[in-house]
Amino acid sequence: MSAYLRRAWIVVWKDVLSERRSKESLNALVFFSILLLFVFQFALGPERARVETALPGLLWLGFILAGLLAFGRTFLVERENDCWEGLVLSPGDKSAIYLGKLAGNVLLMAVVEAVLLLLFTVFFGLDFTGVLPALCLVLALGTLGLAAVGTLFGAITAQLRARELLFPVLLLPAVVPILLGSVSATQSVILGQPLAEAAAWLKLLAAADLVYLVVGVLTFEFVLEG
Amino acid sequence: MAVRALGWLAALALVAGLATAFGYAPREAVQGNVQRIMYLHVPAVLTAYLAFGLVFLGSVGYLLTRRPGWDRLALAAAEPGVIFTGITIASGSIWGKPTWGTWWTWDARLTSTAVLFLVYVGYLLLRGMLDEPDRRARAAAVVGILGTANIPIVHFSVKWWRALHQPATILGPEPSPIAAPIAFTLLVNWLAFTLLLLYLVAKRTEIARLEDLHAG
Numbered sequence: 001m002s003a004y005l006r007r008a009w010i011v012v013w014k015d016v017l018s019e020r021r022s023k024e025s026l027n028a029l030v031f032f033s034i035l036l037l038f039v040f041q042f043a044l045g046p047e048r049a050r051v052e053t054a055l056p057g058l059l060w061l062g063f064i065l066a067g068l069l070a071f072g073r074t075f076l077v078e079r080e081n082d083c084w085e086g087l088v089l090s091p092g093d094k095s096a097i098y099l100g101k102l103a104g105n106v107l108l109m110a111v112v113e114a115v116l117l118l119l120f121t122v123f124f125g126l127d128f129t130g131v132l133p134a135l136c137l138v139l140a141l142g143t144l145g146l147a148a149v150g151t152l153f154g155a156i157t158a159q160l161r162a163r164e165l166l167f168p169v170l171l172l173p174a175v176v177p178i179l180l181g182s183v184s185a186t187q188s189v190i191l192g193q194p195l196a197e198a199a200a201w202l203k204l205l206a207a208a209d210l211v212y213l214v215v216g217v218l219t220f221e222f223v224l225e226g
Numbered sequence: 227m228a229v230r231a232l233g234w235l236a237a238l239a240l241v242a243g244l245a246t247a248f249g250y251a252p253r254e255a256v257q258g259n260v261q262r263i264m265y266l267h268v269p270a271v272l273t274a275y276l277a278f279g280l281v282f283l284g285s286v287g288y289l290l291t292r293r294p295g296w297d298r299l300a301l302a303a304a305e306p307g308v309i310f311t312g313i314t315i316a317s318g319s320i321w322g323k324p325t326w327g328t329w330w331t332w333d334a335r336l337t338s339t340a341v342l343f344l345v346y347v348g349y350l351l352l353r354g355m356l357d358e359p360d361r362r363a364r365a366a367a368v369v370g371i372l373g374t375a376n377i378p379i380v381h382f383s384v385k386w387w388r389a390l391h392q393p394a395t396i397l398g399p400e401p402s403p404i405a406a407p408i409a410f411t412l413l414v415n416w417l418a419f420t421l422l423l424l425y426l427v428a429k430r431t432e433i434a435r436l437e438d439l440h441a442g
Contacts, residue, residue: 149372156365160355169351170369173344174376177383184387200386208379215375219368222289225361 004096011100016107018077025073025108029066033116036062037123051124056186059116060179063139064146064172066112071150072167074101075158088224098151098220105147113139134189138198141205142182148212149174155223181205229428236425239418243269243411251411263321265411269419271314271339277307277423278346282374285367294438295431297363300370302430304349306423311343334388338381345373359438 019025040058044050051058078084087097117135120126128135153170157163185201195202247265254261284300287293318336319329330336349369356362404412 152368152372156352156368159361162355166348166352166355170348173341173348174372176341177376177379180383180387204379204383204386208383211375211379212372215368215372219289219371222364223368225364 007092007096008100011097012103015104029112030115037119056183060183062116067146068168070108071154074151074154094221094224095217098216102147102151105151109143131189134195138185138189142178145178145209146175148216152216177208233425236421239421243415243418246411246414251407260324263317265415267317269416270310273419273423274307274310277303281370285370288363288367298431298434301434302427304346306426308346334385338384341380
């Protein structure tokens, strides 16, 4: 077990290290988030009430768009210098690689989400401080589900020519439950309702996360074969 | 030979289904003849679910055994599955216009059926983009397995999404106990559609096998 976790950790560490040196994904994703904010503002107009009504949907629209870019790239870096073969040849259970990549994606999304929340606070004059713990729980459950499917499908589409096109087409319908659950739970949390109000959605998110994780862990080795 | 017999049987059953739907089943009191769309709509959706079940079976079978036959089954079931889901949505839409007054509404069942349709269209698109048989089969199997595991989750999420937003206002009256002739007509048509699906799957599996022979 510990060897398994260590292998997953090595993948996370490798990706974090290469990201820290190249700053390939994070810089562009944060900048993309700022641009999204402008798009939302232009789409909705200057009225603050409209932004507040649409807020849960806007937040998750931002997360899923950033996620589409981030998850689709998960395995692209492995295509260079025969890294993919290295992964295939690495000893032990291949699902450790999946979990490592998944953890890396969750980490990346956590940064992007924090930035987006901060930007919303500043530019739309919103205040999340009172509901932050509950909001973090919803974000964690939602992000885990998105990343679980995103990492798996990212590995599937990495070798395709039309991957930029096919990846969203595969991912979006598959994560409909996550989007519905996250938006509804976020709505409830932002309105200041007690967490019990959103309990049904949180359970659904947790169940969906579990199913996606199990499918991902069980099938990843077949995807990795390339 | 067996496949051809199955085809004739399906054709016969479809004729019987049409005959019962238009000749035997009574004119529904409230909705009139529009209700007869149900004899297409309900069997289509049941058959689509059966087809997606076969996709799941073929996908799991392939990953476990790596026999191309399982992958051909998954492909052969996915194509009619998408078509039957399309028929379900289209016929429901045609029924909805005179009955509800709208072609489309974001009702729970409509939405989850549409999501299902999109999932398996994506599945077929993915298949179309991969040339190497084993790679295609593996990638498709993973998407097929996730898609089927997702069906109940999509179902509940969409149901709650509607239920939490507004109580059901459109679907109207609770389904009353079905009259015997209507139930019988449904049964005949459901049987006919199931036979048709089995025939299509058998035929498509055979075509896929010949394609593989030709390619390999």
